[in-house]
Amino acid sequence: xxxxxxxxxxxxxxxxxxxxxxxxxxxxxxxxxxxxxxxxxxxxxxxxxxxxxxxxxxxxxxxxxxxxxxxxxxxxxxxxxxxxxxxxxxxxxxxxxxxxxxxxxxxxxxxxxxxxxxxxxxxxxxxxxxxxxxxxxxxxxxxxxxxxxxxxxxxxxxxxxxxxxxxxxxxxxxxxxxxxxxxxxxxxxxxxxxxxxxxxxxxxxxxxxxxxxxxxxxxxxxxxxxxxxxxxxxxxxxxxxxxxxxxxxxxxxxxxxxx
Numbered sequence: 001x002x003x004x005x006x007x008x009x010x011x012x013x014x015x016x017x018x019x020x021x022x023x024x025x026x027x028x029x030x031x032x033x034x035x036x037x038x039x040x041x042x043x044x045x046x047x048x049x050x051x052x053x054x055x056x057x058x059x060x061x062x063x064x065x066x067x068x069x070x071x072x073x074x075x076x077x078x079x080x081x082x083x084x085x086x087x088x089x090x091x092x093x094x095x096x097x098x099x100x101x102x103x104x105x106x107x108x109x110x111x112x113x114x115x116x117x118x119x120x121x122x123x124x125x126x127x128x129x130x131x132x133x134x135x136x137x138x139x140x141x142x143x144x145x146x147x148x149x150x151x152x153x154x155x156x157x158x159x160x161x162x163x164x165x166x167x168x169x170x171x172x173x174x175x176x177x178x179x180x181x182x183x184x185x186x187x188x189x190x191x192x193x194x195x196x197x198x199x200x201x202x203x204x205x206x207x208x209x210x211x212x213x214x215x216x217x218x219x220x221x222x223x224x225x226x227x228x229x230x231x232x233x234x235x236x237x238x239x240x241x242x243x244x245x246x247x248x249x250x251x252x253x254x255x256x257x258x259x
Contacts, residue, residue: 041070048079055244057086074100074107081113085120093117108133108140115149119156127153144174148183155187163187175207182213189220212238212247219254232258 044067051060061083067076081096094117100110111134118127131150135143151166164187170180181204188197198221204214215238222231235251235258242248 037070041067041073041076044070045075045079048083052079052082052086055086057083061087072103074104074110077103078107078110078113081110081117085113085117090117090120106137108135108137108146109142112142112146112149115146115153119149119152122156124153124156128157142174144170144177144180147173148177148180151180152183155183160187176209178204178209178211178214181209182211182217185213185217189217194224212242212245212251216247216251219251223254228258 044063048060048063048067051057051063061080064076064079064083068080077096077100081093081100084090084093084096094114097110097114097117100107101114104110111130115127115130115134118124118130128150131146131153134140134146140146147166147170151163151170154160154166155163164184167180167184167187170177171184174180181200184200185197185204188194188200197217201214201217201221205218215234219231219234219238222228222234232255235255238245238251239248239255
């Protein structure tokens, strides 16, 4: 009995010492130190982002949920929204972006991603407004994304001059921003302004920018110049390396015509 009482006394003293140090709160289980919480949160966020970049949206969502359990931030809700967008769960994505903005109305990444949601739903005016809200934050580090989304929305609204203006502005902020090049090349091809389309393509190639879109337009110009063999080779690489992309779908259509 004495031994049992001694053990109980030691447990009590350890528990009391932990409370004194702030490790245990009364009525609660032991909690992690703020440093451990931060490391765990950052690890989960990093993993979620890496999964999004590799188009593994289901795993990205799971990692974001784990990060959310550790700490609720605008960042984690923004990532949840991106994962839902990738999974085609657009309304859940919108809800997550709005939650991020509820926590921080100046969180530009969420505004920009909300604009992408509006573009996907064909709500062009709402997309422009979301981009404008993103750009109000002078500390926003990726304005080229908002400028490009705004340009896409303006293009659908029939405001072509405004669209071109913001595509070009995106490139001024980030000379290496591939989506702006792809959009400008596609726009000028649609207007049959081949000289300008080719100029933007050559600029992108000179910067050694690689994307399925740049490759696709390069193949189109190879076809236009009569180099069918090289065009076929590039189209085939797009299908092999980016099989789930819209560019691969377009490339397959052209490959059918080349047979």
